[in-house]
Amino acid sequence: MSTFDPDALECLAAIVEEGGFERAAQRLSITQSAVSQRLRSLEAQVGTVLIVRSRPLKATAAGQLMLKHAKMMRLLRADLEHDLRELAPNSARGQRDEDRVSVAINADSIATWALPAVSALVRGGLPVEIIHDDQDFTHEWLREGQVMGCVTSLGQALRGCRLEPLGAMPYVAVASPAFMAEALPDGLTRHNFHQVPFIAFNRKDDLQRDFVCRAFSLAQVTLKQLYVPSSEGQVRAAHASWGVTVVPRPLVATALAEGSLVNVRPALTYHVPLFWHCWNLASDVLDRLSAALREAATTSLDPLTPR
Secondary structure: OOOOOHHHHHHHHHHHHHOOHHHHHHHHOOOHHHHHHHHHHHHHHHOOOOEEOOOOOEEOHHHHHHHHHHHHHHHHHHHHHHHHHHHOOOOOOOOOHHHOEEEEEEHHHHHHOHHHHHHHHHHOOOOEEEEEEOOOOHHHHHHOOOOOEEEEOOOOOOOOEEEEEEEEEEEEEEEOHHHHHHHOOOOOOOOOHHHOEEEEOOOOOOHHHHHHHHHHOOOOOOOEEEEOOOHHHHHHHHHOOOOEEEEEHHHHHHHHHHOOOEEOOOOOOEEEEEEEEEEOOOOHHHHHHHHHHHHHHHHHOEOOOOO
């Protein structure tokens, strides 16, 4: 098997992660010409094109495999750094930007339980990069080799990965008392839900529609939607009387208790199951990360129940 130049692999990763040759050159502190040369050398060694020069740039299927290989090399370095710090604290070198351990976590988990879960590891020196997306799409980052693990609603193991159930995130639909008094004096019903705006994370977010379908036993619905790409931002928009939004219950527990937000459908218990997927590799870093997420999920999420 060929041995690939680690600098060329990191060059490929930088191009994909930074979205272009110029920013990759800036990150690696080399010229843009050197970036192109390293990529051409790697493509020549692999025997195929690795990057589609489109807008935005995309990795080819072969490029995704090489990107995953680059991330695996990072993981090995992270394991080595951890072992060196334990054996000889003064021998470990300084942390480099390309040594980051990348994981994809859905925005609602970031806003509630995931950051406290990994805080001890970060304080201990783990160079984490968290990429956020909707819980239905974080697994695509793992499938494409751009991250080493992901928190997702997908309950089926990906090829070459191990799967671990975490728990179920409870969700609640909320709105401000002022909005309820003006737009929904009789509450949210199957006859008026289509008249009020729902605040979604982005256009990929089906959570609002799924909640309404579950609430009123409907196969599909069309909603008036506004978009705020932040879980905390959705809550602030609800406080500002933009409309109704479905968000994690832990995120609004205090507001509900204080009465600054209202549960618009209190009879409905709505959960989204969450799972941790990561590469099926023997790695102390991945094991510690998995354990931290598992422990936090046990105390922060509701137990999974069979569907």
